[in-house]
Amino acid sequence: MKVLIIEDHQELARNIHDFLAREGYICELSTTLEEAREKLSLFQYDCILLDIGLPDGNGMNLLAGLRAERQQANVLIISARNGVDDKVIGLEKGADDYLTKPFHLAELHARIRAIYRRKNLGGANIVEFNEISLNTDTFEVRVGNSALDTTRKEFDLLLYFIVNKNRVLSRQSIAAHLWGDYTDNLANFDFVYQHVKNLRRKISNAGGMDYISTVYGLGYKFNSHKHEPE
Amino acid sequence: MKLTNKFTLWYFGIMLVVLLIGGAIVYYEIQWKVGRVEVVRHQRLNDIIAQQIRSGGDYSGHPTRKRATVTLIPADSVPQGVSSYYTRGTGWNPEFQVNEYRLVVTSFYTINGQHYRISTYSYIPSFYQLLPGVVKSFQWILLLLLVLVGISGRLISKYILAPFKRTLRVIQSFDLKKKAPLRLPDTRTSEFRELNEFLKKMTDKALEDYQSLKEFTENASHELQTPTSIIRGKLELLMESDIRDDQAVLIAEMQNALERLSRIHSSLTLLTKLENHEYETKAPICFSELTKEALNAFDELIQMKSLDLQTHIEENIYLPIHTALADLLLTNLVSNAIRHNISHGMIRVDLSSAGLVISNTGRAPEVPTGELFERFKKGNPGSDSIGIGLAIVRQICDLMNFNIVYEYSSGRHILAISFLSPAPASKLLQNLAVPLHPTL
Numbered sequence: 165m166k167v168l169i170i171e172d173h174q175e176l177a178r179n180i181h182d183f184l185a186r187e188g189y190i191c192e193l194s195t196t197l198e199e200a201r202e203k204l205s206l207f208q209y210d211c212i213l214l215d216i217g218l219p220d221g222n223g224m225n226l227l228a229g230l231r232a233e234r235q236q237a238n239v240l241i242i243s244a245r246n247g248v249d250d251k252v253i254g255l256e257k258g259a260d261d262y263l264t265k266p267f268h269l270a271e272l273h274a275r276i277r278a279i280y281r282r283k284n285l286g287g288a289n290i291v292e293f294n295e296i297s298l299n300t301d302t303f304e305v306r307v308g309n310s311a312l313d314t315t316r317k318e319f320d321l322l323l324y325f326i327v328n329k330n331r332v333l334s335r336q337s338i339a340a341h342l343w344g345d346y347t348d349n350l351a352n353f354d355f356v357y358q359h360v361k362n363l364r365r366k367i368s369n370a371g372g373m374d375y376i377s378t379v380y381g382l383g384y385k386f387n388s389h390k391h392e393p394e
Numbered sequence: 395m396k397l398t399n400k401f402t403l404w405y406f407g408i409m410l411v412v413l414l415i416g417g418a419i420v421y422y423e424i425q426w427k428v429g430r431v432e433v434v435r436h437q438r439l440n441d442i443i444a445q446q447i448r449s450g451g452d453y454s455g456h457p458t459r460k461r462a463t464v465t466l467i468p469a470d471s472v473p474q475g476v477s478s479y480y481t482r483g484t485g486w487n488p489e490f491q492v493n494e495y496r497l498v499v500t501s502f503y504t505i506n507g508q509h510y511r512i513s514t515y516s517y518i519p520s521f522y523q524l525l526p527g528v529v530k531s532f533q534w535i536l537l538l539l540l541v542l543v544g545i546s547g548r549l550i551s552k553y554i555l556a557p558f559k560r561t562l563r564v565i566q567s568f569d570l571k572k573k574a575p576l577r578l579p580d581t582r583t584s585e586f587r588e589l590n591e592f593l594k595k596m597t598d599k600a601l602e603d604y605q606s607l608k609e610f611t612e613n614a615s616h617e618l619q620t621p622t623s624i625i626r627g628k629l630e631l632l633m634e635s636d637i638r639d640d641q642a643v644l645i646a647e648m649q650n651a652l653e654r655l656s657r658i659h660s661s662l663t664l665l666t667k668l669e670n671h672e673y674e675t676k677a678p679i680c681f682s683e684l685t686k687e688a689l690n691a692f693d694e695l696i697q698m699k700s701l702d703l704q705t706h707i708e709e710n711i712y713l714p715i716h717t718a719l720a721d722l723l724l725t726n727l728v729s730n731a732i733r734h735n736i737s738h739g740m741i742r743v744d745l746s747s748a749g750l751v752i753s754n755t756g757r758a759p760e761v762p763t764g765e766l767f768e769r770f771k772k773g774n775p776g777s778d779s780i781g782i783g784l785a786i787v788r789q790i791c792d793l794m795n796f797n798i799v800y801e802y803s804s805g806r807h808i809l810a811i812s813f814l815s816p817a818p819a820s821k822l823l824q825n826l827a828v829p830l831h832p833t834l
Contacts, residue, residue: 173620176623176624176627179628182631244619244620264619265619265623268626268630269630269631270630315694332633334646336649380639380642381639381642381646382633382642382645382646
């Protein structure tokens with residue numbers, strides 16, 4: 165997947181770049197609107213990460229221009245402005261999603277994947293990993309041939325793990341993904357622990373492999389290479 | 395009391411005093427003038443009689459002598475320097491058979507070497523005969539004035555105060571968020587012009603301050619969130635490198651601190667937005683539905699803590715509150731009730747048209763419940779929370795003119811919000827309200 169990161173803060177852009185590069189994405193950076201316009205006129209991108217506040221103008225203008233030219237690239241706005249209005253305007257102007265800073269990189273990745281599934285895979289709403297398959301339309305999980313009875317939160321959690329497989333996911337990142345803006349009132353990460361525990365139990369009970377492991381002190385990890393313990 | 399009535403009353407008081415003094419003046423003036431005219435007439439009559447004596451004829455039956463007394467006096471009885479004087483007093487009037495007020499004018503003449511004293515008199519109206527007439531006429535004047543001042547006061551004040559009333563209407567509908575400068579109607583009354591100028595300056599300043607505050611909030615939000623975002627990303631990348639367990643713990647601690655920083659920041663930004671009244675109330679929304687939705691959202695958390703949830707939610711309760719605010723309010727209250735609960739405890743939610751009451755079991759707070767509404771105040775200092783949830787709740791209640799009370803009794807935390815509020819103040823007062831949390 166080719167991603168264009170339009171972000172004036174070099175360090176932030178580099179974070180995103182480094183994170184996505186490990187997924188095998190090809191990332192390019194531009195720090196100004198001018199540079200971004202030039203790149204967009206020359207190359208095709210699957211996904212554009214767009215900051216709103218840029219030194220030479222508002223990212224919304226670029227977005228309007230893109231949509232006017234009928235460019236099909238997915239656009240994800242990343243902004244420090246947490247106004248409801250900004251979110252609404254951004255989505256109305258044709259953005260596919262809106263993420264408020266500060267965000268977790270794993271969250272950004274999950275959003276990019278979600279948009280990609282929605283727009284580019286044309287109705288194929290199945291995410292598969294080995295024996296596990298998730299239907300993002302019906303929120304059904306299957307392990308092998310048996311359907312798994314999961315709650316919506318457990319479904320979201322599993323999808324988050326699979327999208328960010330082989331990465332350490334911090335409890336904060338998981339909490340933010342599951343409860344969104346309201347985590348500040350649910351700082352108790354026991355909830356995360358409970359959900360992960362339940363999910364692992366359900367997958368194991370259905371005969372699936374236990375891919376999820378605890379990373380000491382940090383959080384959890386979905387290991388793609390894990391084998392059935394002897 | 396209305397300004398018009400005040401003015402009318404004052405005018406009436408002044409009029410009363412003026413009329414009393416005026417009445418006295420009129421009364422004495424008439425009294426004096428009547429006397430004066432009589433005196434002059436009698437002096438003329440005395441002169442005529444003296445003329446008659448000088449001519450030497452017999453005038454004893456003449457009409458001039460009807461009330462005249464002519465006396466020959468010795469030279470030494472003639473007063474020096476005075477040719478005539480008059481006296482007043484009550485005397486018997488034989489013509490009418492009553493005692494009447496009598497004026498006697500006495501003049502002295504020297505005719506052919508002989509000294510004469512000539513006195514004539516007449517009856518004039520007395521003080522007491524004049525007084526009722528004066529009083530009566532002044533009563534009528536007073537009544538007339540009262541009616542005229544009353545009516546004209548109302549009409550004129552309506553005309554004069556019209557610019558003031560227009561100004562009042564304009565400032566009542568003034569709204570900082572609309573960012574429209576105040577447009578006040580022109581007036582020729584200098585006081586109102588001064589008032590308008592002052593109001594204009596004041597609101598312009600308020601608009602300017604509001605704008606800069608808003609800009610500051612936005613900038614602060616933007617400038618602080620970006621570095622936080624960078625640090626968070628770096629930590630996430632670091633997390634995936636090959637690290638030792640002790641390093642992992644350090645990273646986790648850093649992440650916790652970072653999370654708190656970001657939460658505090660976004661909560662403060664939210665509070666500022668609330669204080670700036672950025673959430674304009676729209677059409678009434680169904681609060682019953684929202685309450686149910688909020689409870690549903692927390693369903694699994696409630697189950698996880700094995701809490702017993704009891705709800706008594708009245709249907710179709712509509713409140714004129716912004717959806718985002720209602721959401722924040724409910725989320726904060728419900729999540730507080732869950733977080734500060736004990737395992738296998740209970741939560742009770744009562745919603746009626748009078749208000750919302752959320753009670754839950756939990757440990758006794760270590761500070762007075764009222765103080766928990768302040769920012770960064772926590773019932774249990776060791777807890778993970780940043781202690782801003784209730785400050786947000788209170789801010790929303792203040793904004794909506796709801797009344798909120800927090801009590802702890804017999805093992806239960808009870809938060810009661812009353813929707814029935816006093817009449818809302820004018821928009822201007824809301825906009826200019828001082829920050830509601832001076833303790834920050």
